[in-house]
Amino acid sequence: MAQQDDVFKKIVSHAKEYGFVFPSSEIYDGLSAVYDYGQNGVELKNNIKRYWWDAMTLLHENIVGIDSAIFMHPTIWKASGHVDAFNDPLIDNRDSKKRYRADVLIEEQIAKIDDKIAKEVAKAAKRFGDSFDEAQFRATNARVLEHQAHRDALHQRFSDAMNANNLDELRQIIIDEEIVCPISGTKNWTEVRQFNLMFKTEMGSTADGSMTVYLRPETAQGIFVNYLNVQKTGRMRIPFGIAQIGKAFRNEIVARQFIFRMREFEQMEMQFFVRPGEELRWFNQWKEWRLKWHKALGLGNEKYRYHDHEKLAHYANAATDIEFRMPFGFKEVEGIHSRTNFDLSQHEKYSGKKIQYFDPELNESYVPYVIETSIGVDRMFLSVLCSSYEEEQLPGGDTRVVLHLPAPLAPVKCAVLPLVRKDGLPEKAREIVDELKFDFATHYEEKDAIGKRYRRQDAIGTPFCITVDHQTLEDNTVTLRERDSMEQTRVNIADLHALIHDRVSLASLLRKLR
Ligand code: ATP
Numbered sequence: 001m002a003q004q005d006d007v008f009k010k011i012v013s014h015a016k017e018y019g020f021v022f023p024s025s026e027i028y029d030g031l032s033a034v035y036d037y038g039q040n041g042v043e044l045k046n047n048i049k050r051y052w053w054d055a056m057t058l059l060h061e062n063i064v065g066i067d068s069a070i071f072m073h074p075t076i077w078k079a080s081g082h083v084d085a086f087n088d089p090l091i092d093n094r095d096s097k098k099r100y101r102a103d104v105l106i107e108e109q110i111a112k113i114d115d116k117i118a119k120e121v122a123k124a125a126k127r128f129g130d131s132f133d134e135a136q137f138r139a140t141n142a143r144v145l146e147h148q149a150h151r152d153a154l155h156q157r158f159s160d161a162m163n164a165n166n167l168d169e170l171r172q173i174i175i176d177e178e179i180v181c182p183i184s185g186t187k188n189w190t191e192v193r194q195f196n197l198m199f200k201t202e203m204g205s206t207a208d209g210s211m212t213v214y215l216r217p218e219t220a221q222g223i224f225v226n227y228l229n230v231q232k233t234g235r236m237r238i239p240f241g242i243a244q245i246g247k248a249f250r251n252e253i254v255a256r257q258f259i260f261r262m263r264e265f266e267q268m269e270m271q272f273f274v275r276p277g278e279e280l281r282w283f284n285q286w287k288e289w290r291l292k293w294h295k296a297l298g299l300g301n302e303k304y305r306y307h308d309h310e311k312l313a314h315y316a317n318a319a320t321d322i323e324f325r326m327p328f329g330f331k332e333v334e335g336i337h338s339r340t341n342f343d344l345s346q347h348e349k350y351s352g353k354k355i356q357y358f359d360p361e362l363n364e365s366y367v368p369y370v371i372e373t374s375i376g377v378d379r380m381f382l383s384v385l386c387s388s389y390e391e392e393q394l395p396g397g398d399t400r401v402v403l404h405l406p407a408p409l410a411p412v413k414c415a416v417l418p419l420v421r422k423d424g425l426p427e428k429a430r431e432i433v434d435e436l437k438f439d440f441a442t443h444y445e446e447k448d449a450i451g452k453r454y455r456r457q458d459a460i461g462t463p464f465c466i467t468v469d470h471q472t473l474e475d476n477t478v479t480l481r482e483r484d485s486m487e488q489t490r491v492n493i494a495d496l497h498a499l500i501h502d503r504v505s506l507a508s509l510l511r512k513l514r
Helices: 002-017 039-057 075-079 102-131 134-140 142-163 167-176 220-224 227-233 279-295 342-351 377-388 425-436 450-460 470-475 493-504 506-511
Strands: 021-023 035-037 063-066 087-092 099-101 193-196 199-203 211-215 240-249 264-274 304-308 318-326 329-338 357-359 364-366 369-376 389-393 399-403 414-418 442-444 464-468 477-482 488-492
Touching: 002 021, 002 377, 002 389, 035 039, 039 063, 039 240, 039 264, 039 279, 039 377, 039 506, 075 342, 087 102, 087 167, 099 102, 102 134, 102 142, 102 167, 134 142, 142 167, 220 240, 220 264, 220 342, 220 369, 227 240, 227 264, 264 279, 264 377, 279 304, 279 318, 279 329, 279 369, 304 329, 318 377, 329 377, 342 369, 369 377, 377 389, 399 450, 414 425, 414 450, 425 442, 425 464, 425 470, 425 493, 450 464, 464 493, 470 477, 477 493, 488 493, 493 506
Parallel strands: 063 240, 414 442, 414 464
Antiparallel strands: 021 035, 087 099, 087 193, 199 211, 240 264, 264 369, 304 318, 318 329, 329 369, 357 364, 389 399, 464 477, 477 488
């Protein structure tokens, strides 16, 4: 774990050093859980968003996008339930004065027991080799059974407490499980309290009579309140979806782990409207499609898992998370929820407007059911960054830091490097840049030795370096160096475009989703 922490620290400082992510307001000592994206970060982030947007709107004829405002009528948040129930249970440790989410402390405790079980299984697998029967081992090993029974009981107690909103019971679980504060190491806990996560502000001057408005805690409601607009003007027929990318704001109780949990972040959400009764089929379909989207990036299939929700929101009839193995464990990156007709019905009720769909095939009107896919851009960014970072040992004892970013997401696709800063090589290199820059994010670099320039490009994940040397002036060939293998091949300038395009185009990634 300490080693993983170490790697994570290195990733965070790499992100800063190479212009991916900066702490916000840094010259004023920063602002907690708010971050800025730098020159490379913004490109990577835009590429992630483009991948999602195109996968939704280009690959599905029946999905269209919108961009709704961050400010919305405050009654929307009453109708959606956020004013009354968008709370997290918080608990303080009296000795360290640190604040925690009570539910997260318990979830981490459950994860610890899972780890113990996994360790027992791994140990036995090693001991028994090929003859190991995991199912039998899990069903019969005394230690595993004991851990499992503890885990199941704890889990049950936790879901019951969460479902009943029983704050005293949450605290009691923390006491009974002897969970200690990681900072002070003590069990000196306060009561558990509910805390609303929405930021409030005032709209209009007080003389006019101002109104309390909220910074949206999710983008989804902007889609729901535009359902009728889009359905009518787009002449959409069910099933259809509306996609949106935009900022969301949550006054998170505990904001740690870099950009994993921020107070201002970005979401990519898609609400898919279906016939009542067909929602679970579509839920399963979207579960499958969304995992495929993640896996197509090639970050490693073993890094993903589904986590089905035990505690369903009162309006949901199915929910799952897609979790990704971050350096600090498996964590939610995306949620897929079957939200029934809750949101649209609530908006019908609160607005007094009829929000229904006339289904010509059934010859009846109904409030559509909704499957939601909701993914955080920043968490996605973090998962890409963490799994791409490598300190690679090279033959000869040298090391290099390289970001093995999926090529279509890389901020810079190719760098053109004249071997020396004379003899007409810079001019030739500029000519190449002037051709490639219309299709690819292309860098030109002439400072420092060529090896140093390669390393700088490796560190930001540039898939290709193109080196212009004296031979280039004679035969129009250059060296094309590939980031991961570091292989160098001599290619004709005329072939560069096709070679690069083949690897870096977003279309090649999208084709994998067919
Ligand atoms: P968590 O349990 O981690 O707080 P959540 O279940 O509240 O997340 P959702 O409301 O389902 O999250 O939001 C959908 C997605 O938005 C999440 O999967 C995550 O990727 C992203 N997200 C939510 N809260 C944050 C945050 N504070 N910072 C960054 N991304 C976030």
